[in-house]
Amino acid sequence: MALARAFNGEVHFCPSCGTLLPALPVAGHVFCLACRYEVRIENFSAMTTEYTVAFNKRDANENRRKKKQQGDPDQDSDDEADGPTVERRCPKCGHEKMSYAALQLRSADEGQTVFFTCLKCKYKESENS
Template sequence: MEFCPTCGNMLQYELPHMGRPSRFFCPTCPYVCHLENKVKIKRRQHLVKKEIEPVFNKEDMKMGGSETDATCPSCSHGKALFSQVQIRSADEPATTFYQCLKCEKMWRED
C-alpha cells in the first residue's frame, strides 16, 4: 500500500492506458505517481497468529458459575453453570456463558 504524501489518503492503482504508464493516483487531491519500471516488493513479512485466550475457561466457570436450567446443545442435558459478562459496549446486552454439568461443553448466548 502506498499513501499520498500530500493528504495521507491511500493511493489507487491505475493500469497503463493508450501509451501512458501505470500509475498511483490520489482520489482526493491531484497527486499522481507514474510507475516507469516494474514494481518490486521491498520487504516480505510473515504474520504470526496470536494465541487466543478464552474469556472463560472451565476452572473459572466451576469457581464462579451459578447453576441454572439450560439445555445443552450437544447432549440435551437440562442443567448448566452460567456466568454473565459485559464484553461489548455498555449499551449492548451482557453475554451469558454456559457449561453443561454432564458433558462439560461450553457455549455462549449474546
C-alpha cells in the first residue's frame, strides 16, 4: 500500500500522515494505525536512541554550604529549603516558613503523609492528610 509521502518524518513516524508508529511489528512490517501505511521492520535496524541525564551540580550545593558556615549575611534561609515552602508556624521556634514533602506511605486509597521541616531550626513534623 504505497501512498504519496506528505511528510518527511523519521522512521518512527509515519512518512505518509506523520502519526507515531506502533512499536509492535506484524509479519515483518509496522503498520500505521491512522492511514495503514506500512514500513518494513528493517528500517528500524539502524536506529539508535541516546539519552543524556543531567544531575544537579555538586559544586552549587558545596558553595551554599560554605557560605552558611562562613555566616554570609546574603544567605537567605529560603535557599536552604529541601523542597517547596509553605507559610506554616514552627511549633518549636515559631519561624513562619517550613519546607514540605508529600509521600504516599499508606495504601493508594488513603491520604498521603506530608513531612514539614522548619527552615530555621530544622525541626521536623508530619501530618496525615
